[in-house]
Amino acid sequence: MSQGTLYISKSPRNFASKALISHFKLDVKIVEKDQASEFASLFPLKQVPAFLGPKGFKLTEAIAIQYYLANLITDDKEKARILGSNLIEESQILRWSSLANSDLCSNIARPFLSFSGMMPYNKKDVDAAFTKVDNIAAVFDARLRDYTFVATENISLADLHAASAWAFGLSSILGPEWRAKHPQLMRWFNTIAASPIFKTQLTEFKLAEKALTYTPPKKQKAEKPKAEKKKEEAKPAVEQKPKPKHPLEALGRSTFVLDDWKRKYSNEDTRPVALPWFWEHYNPEEYSIWKVGYKYNDELTLTFMSNNLVAGFFNRLSASTKYMFGCLVVYGENNNNGIVGAVLVRGQDFAPAFDVAPDWESYEYSKLDPTNEEDKEFINNMWAWDKPVVVNCESKEIADGKVLK
Known part of the structure; x- marks a missing residue:
């Protein structure tokens, strides 16, 4: 009887699951989700990896699926090596797998998607992601100076999972110069490979x-045919209609100067200075x-x-x-x-301000009462x-x- 079906993509992040199935000859069918x-x-949710087991059993999330697959190994000695033979080993395997699955993968994905044109490029966000990748690499280097593997004395699920995550970066955004700075990590990766x-x-x-790096899109200036240019020059000037005023313009100027508040928020410490200033000057009328939300x-x-959203x-x-x-x-x-x-x-009313955005109805709105301590604390927390x-x-x-300012 088949032990299930694993749905994947072509990403290197699926190497660990495929390795378990292939090496231990598990009776699990591997299918690319697009097929x-x-x-x-x-x-x-249409996310991979995803696993469909016997009797309709479903499982998502990479670490959970890999733990399930590893538990299908029939050789108890091999199973203990992959999953850990005691609580300390099991905890360390989970620790390193989790680090690779969350912090590492997400911060490799951010510049990769930006450089590939699959999401808008934001230099600040990309630089922050590379800094986090470097910090994670330093944690791996520190461990691997003294040990051959990341979690135990043998190749475990942590090594398979982490190597899959690093393979994602090493095949795309982490080039020769970066690799030369991390000899311990690369020695370990090559050992696992x-x-x-x-x-x-x-x-x-x-x-x-x-x-892989960011390449700004080329600006193309289309040259109009001469005949078309002459035709345009011959056209009489058309009076442009003034842009319609924003409906909130009708409310006139307020005694609370919003720009003063925005400068205060940007330039002062939020809790001790900015928020007290806000509540002193805020006019609820x-x-x-x-x-x-x-x-x-x-x-x-x-x-x-979600943050890009x-x-x-x-x-x-x-x-x-x-x-x-x-x-x-x-x-x-x-x-x-x-x-x-x-x-x-x-x-x-919230609508006149928000309905300029096409996706404003994807959010729900409820009015807060600053005289209510719970509401006021929520506002403070959201802004701090x-x-x-x-x-x-x-x-x-x-x-x-x-x-938003």
């Missing part, structure tokens, strides 16, 4: 000869404050992608920014996160970013966020 018509109906359990997955794998948190995946939303609010200020934060972790925040708006977000009585750390 499986049933995949989308089985797994609505040459191992019987892993080498079959690397038949087509190549280290990047040159690191001129402005209202709204809790804004994304409606479809269950569809969010990587935290940096917020950035896009704020960009599309540009026509209203002179009437608004606020923060939306991303709380939680990869594949388990949400978006929420507090936004200050001119007037007492220094405390966890409480969701269903559970604290969630803030992973990222954006400021």
Whole structure:
């Protein structure tokens, strides 16, 4: 009886799962998701890897799937080597697998997707991602100066999973110069790559000869035909209609100067200086404050992608920014996160400020009352970013966020 079907993509991140199936001859079918018509109906999030086991058993998330696959190994000695033979080894294997699966993969993905044109390029975000990759590499280097493998004295699931994650970067954004700076990590990677359990997955794998970098799009200026130019010159000048005024313009100037607040927030410490200044000058008759939350948190995946979603939303609010200020934060972790925040708006209705963005209805809005201590504390926390977000009585750390100003 078949032990199940593993749905994957061509990414190097799937090497570990495929290595377990191949090396230990597990009766698991491997299918690329784009070639499986049933995949989308089985797994609505459409994320890989995904596993369909006997009797309709479903499993997602790479580490969970790899643990399940490793437990199908019939040789108890081999199983203990891969998963750990005691609690300390098992914990270390989980630790290194988790580091590679979350922090490493997401920070390799950010520049890779930007350089490949699959998401907007933001130099600040890309530089921050490379810094995090370097910091993670330093953690691996420190361990590998004294040990051959990352978690135990043998090749374990942690090595397979981490090598898959590093392969993703080493084949794309981490070129020869970067690799030369990390000899311990590269010695370990080459050891795993040459191992019987892993080498079959690397038949087509190549280290990047040159690191993938950002190439700005070329600006093309189309030259109009001379006949068309003359025709345009002959046209009488058309009077341009004035742009329609923003509906909030009708409210007139307020005694609360929003630009003063934005400068105070940008240039002063938030808790001790900026927030007290805000509450001293805020006029609730001129402005209202709204809790804004994304409606479809269950569809969010990587935290940096959720943060990019917020950035896009704020960009599309540009026509209203002179009437608004606020923060939306991303709380939680990869594949388990949400978006929420507090936004200050001119007037007492949120719609005129937000409906300039095509995706404004993807968010829900509820008015906050600053005279209520709980609401005021929520506003302070959203603008200070220094405390966890409480969701269903559970604290969630803030992973990222954006400021609208």
